[in-house]
Amino acid sequence: MMLRPLALTMGDPAGIGPELTVKAWRELKDKETPFFWIGDATLIEKAVPVKRISHPEEALSCFGEAVPVLHAPCAVPVTPGQPDIRNAGATIASIEQAVRSVLAGYASAVVTNPIAKHILAKAGFPHPGHTEFLAALCDVTGKEVMMLACPQLKVVLSSIHMPLRRAIETLSTDRIVEVALLTVHALKRDFGLECPRLAVAGLNPHAGEDGMMGTEEKTIIAPAVEQLRAAGVTVNGPMPPDTMFSAAARPHYDAAICLYHDQGLIPLKTLDMAGGVNVTLGLPIIRTSPDHGTAFDIACSVEQGHADASSLVAALLLAAEMAHQRFGVKT
Known part of the structure; x- marks a missing residue:
């Protein structure tokens, strides 16, 4: 049994989040998640x-019989598939409450719809995204x-929500090293790997082809790989x-x-669209989420919806596994 429950956010109330929540509870209500x-x-x-x-x-105490809800009412009635900026405050407040619950020790992880x-x-939110x-x-x-x-792959990004041109312009040896070390720490602490193995991607076709197709591999990426090896990390690249x-x-x-x-x-x-999970590293808390969006085009009432909840279920199960690794379980 988990030491503490997971905190699941609402997401955009007009998207498929409510439907996914219902389906995830039905699948997990008899399990220890x-x-x-x-x-x-x-x-x-x-x-x-x-x-x-x-x-x-x-x-x-009630999860097996009902969905436990910390009620956070929307400002205006919700029409599935039709997002309303007036409900943005409720979406944001749900995330804030989830984080507070984990930081206070009342929940084991945040899972975001x-x-x-x-x-x-449009409502004035200043951040590019959840992360x-x-x-x-x-x-x-x-x-x-x-x-x-x-299950088949874990990828970690040295840059997130920025234009490709800027991602290339800001690429640095220090950032690659920082991201790689955070990844090693997370793989040990939250995934139970004693000696994680990393692969660092090249930037250019064929990893630069010895400078014929770009020099970033020689000037930025290879030095990062060498620094990581010097720090004791098992790593190959640029690949x-x-x-x-x-x-x-x-x-x-x-x-x-x-x-x-x-x-x-x-x-x-490409490998697993339905079961992919987004994990945020570098935080003092565990956070996972489905690897897809709000799907306003298919959102409808929770009783009639056909959205695939596989990614949310995977996010909840992975958050629970990470919490077990980090905090232990009751026996």
Whole structure:
């Protein structure tokens, strides 16, 4: 049994988050992965039993019979598929409450339902996405690192939500080393690997082809690999990005350090779009999320929806596993 429940956020209430929450509870209610939902209880109470709670600890005793909900009402009625900036405050408040619950020791991890970045931006939200907002809430801005994980592959990004041109311009040896060391620490602490093996991707075709197709491998990436080896890290690279994600290459490393957003997300989503999980490293808390968006185009009432909850279920299970590694379990 988990020491503390997981804190699951509402996400955008007009997206598929409420539907996914219902489906995840149905799948996990008989397992030892209790969570509580921070959201508007009226969005799901017609579909499943709901228990409005006043404290996260109550989730442990009622999870098998009902979805534990810390009620966070939306400002205006919700129409599935039609996001409203007036409900942005409820979306943001749900994330803030989840983080507070973990920092206070009442929850073991934060799991976030999808948000609509453009809707929050219109409401004045200053952050590019969840990852950066969570870093700000935890007072570690600039330390946040995005990992995407599925059973076949883990990728870690040295840059996150920025244009490709800027990601290349800001690429540095120091950043690659920082991201790699954070990854090693997380793989040991939260994934139970005693000696993690890393692969660092090249930036250019064929990892630069000895300078014929770019020099960043020689001037930026290889020096980072050497620094990591000097620090005792098991690491290979720079590796050609077009071959390092193949079935033959993946068994030789535990995580791939990628140099820009799509370099990591394309192979991972190709391998496991439904089961991929977003993990934020560099925070003092555990945070996971589904590796997809709000899907406003298919959002409908929770009783009639057909959204695939596989990624949210995977995010909840991975958060629980990471919490078990970090904090231990009751016996």
